[in-house]
Amino acid sequence: MSDFETITVPERLHGYPGVAFGGYVAGVLAARAAAKSVRVDFRRPVPTGAPVRLAATADGGCELTDGELLLAVASPAEAPRTDSPEAPSWDRAVAAAEAFRADPPEGQADCFGCGLDRTPATGLRLHCGAVPxxxxxxxxxTPAPELGGADGLLPPELVWGALDCPGNAAGRLLDGRGAGAVTAALGARLLRPVPVGEGLVSYAWMLSASGRKYTVGTALATADGELCAVGEALWVEPRPRP
Structure with a gap:
């Protein structure tokens, strides 16, 4: 990439209102980093609808800034492990998503990744429920064609996005975490192209937890269980109100 460029994240690609969807931002930065395996660390919320500056760094990564404020940094990193748990079957993933939609936890946001009112053309619909x-x-x-590129594939930044929200669901449903947690860091390894219009399974599991922080593994697979991407994410809950 050149020394820097200016990007603006459209409002429709938000996680929380006015805040860019973390998985998408991580994917944008990863695509511009000169490394095959990247970890993106978020320092501050990235705004939607406002230009921010994306610049290369000396280590082959890149950083996102808003004026003097550092928003996010992409750095070369070790690839996430690919010995993830076997993907649940398509039918079990369907049942888990339906159970989530029938009784969602409180505090759900209109997120591009997991918003309940999103359609297959306006969001990823990562409605992750617990797998019995x-x-x-x-x-x-199933991503709609509207989410794909001219090649009929899900863009890499949306593949990264498919590894984001499942981590929030893992924290809430497997570890009793509350609403409002944010992605503090996300690393991913993309393993194969992901076509739109075909069934996919996103899933996540807990790795560790300490205080307000917890770490999860995430994966994206085809309906037949073939891995498309794997990731590891650090999530942080908001500080308790005094």
Missing amino acids: GRELVAAAW
Whole structure:
């Protein structure tokens, strides 16, 4: 990439209102970093609808800034492990998503990744519910053609997005976390192209937890269980109000 460029995240690609969807932002930065495996660390919320500056860094990564404020940094990193748990079956992922939609936890936002009112053309619909008998959350979903590129594939930044929200669901449903947690860091490894219009399973599991922070593994698979991407994310809950 050149020394810097200016980007603006459209409002429709928000996580929380006015805040850019973290998985999408991470994917945008990862695509511009000169490394095959990247970890993106978020320092501050990235706004939607406002220009921010994306610049290369000396280590082959890149950073996102708003004036003097550092928003996010993408750095070369070790690839997330690919020995993830086996994906749940399509039918079990469908059932988990339906259970989530029938009784969603409080505090759900109109997120591009997991918003309940999003359609297959306006969001990823990562409605991850618990999978009975397994320490996993999962969602079956099918990206509409409107989300794909001219090649009929889900853009890499949306593949990264498919590894984001499941981590929030894992924290809430498997570890009793509350609403309002944010993605503090996300690393991913993309394993194969992901076509739109075909069934996919996003799923996540807990790795560790300490205080307000917890770490999750996430994965994206085809309906037949073939891995498309794997990730690892750090989530942070908001500080308790005094």
